[in-house]
Amino acid sequence: MSSVFDAKGFIEEQVAAIRAAVGEGRAIIACSGGVDSTTAAVLASRALGDRLLGVYVDTGLMRKGETEQVSKTLKSLRVTSKVVHTADTFFGALKGVTDPERKRTIIGEKFIEVFEREAEGFRAGFLVQGTIAPDWIESGGQLRDRIKTHHNVGGLPAVMKLKLVEPLRDLYKDEVRQVARALGVSVSERQPFPGPALAVRCLGEVTPEAVEIVRAACAIVEEEIEAAAKAGAMSLPWQYFAVLLPLKSVGVHGDLRVYGRIVALRAVESVDGMTAAYSRIPHEVLDRISVRITNEVRDVNRVVYDVSNKPPATIEWE
């Protein structure tokens, strides 16, 4: 199918379709930095110019440098966009919460609140989304009637009364990538990243301190694994990251026994995330990651490697 797909023709067709749908109105899109929402934003921006607003919600739960990187990308693609800094709101709402599903719900609800405010402020009548075919086919088509947020944790409420525009809804990922390339969107080869972001990698309460630790540990894991892959010492796993456990274990510091935090390292091979096998990372790479995390990340004195497959484990620890 993709060999006959005409990306240029698709772009022309969709730019015209978005113009026809939105008319003289205004539209908004939640930009996560992923390839789908970025591609949809560029198409809509071509159609609407500054009558489209891309909103990036900085929840305080993002990876190192992510907010700056997404803003830079949108700017270079001439998408009018805004970063909303809302870390205090998210950390305030997550205070004392340890149940994983409750954390997801809170993050989804807060995201909707923030986004709703922005839509009202911009007087948007339309919501552009980067929904692609598998997003609604896999959920039995039900998602077509709902509005998917980039968190995949629930829909924006119908009371928003925004009309939905989904330019990529009939495309599969490889076709989206072709459109992205034709639009000059640097196709992110970055590994998958969950919508609720680092909150799923902080087991127990999600505090600013815990997120800071897991953010620093994840950055080290990414740096070391990507460097090792580039040097030919291993191939790049499908996904690789760090998890902060809500436990302390004993270690030594000088002559003292000190209780420190534990970081688990997770790296998996997978095709679609439905099943996964743990990656056979060379010991030298594990060693570098462990030494760097215990030296550079505050309060961490122990690093463990997760050797579980999915099933029975999942990829994220939550």
Ligand code: XMP
């Ligand atoms: P699990 O942990 O269930 O994860 O084995 C499978 C894949 O899904 C990612 N993941 C998410 N992706 N929104 C997403 O878009 C989410 O809420 C979410 N939660 C998990 C996970 O990183 C893995 O790639």
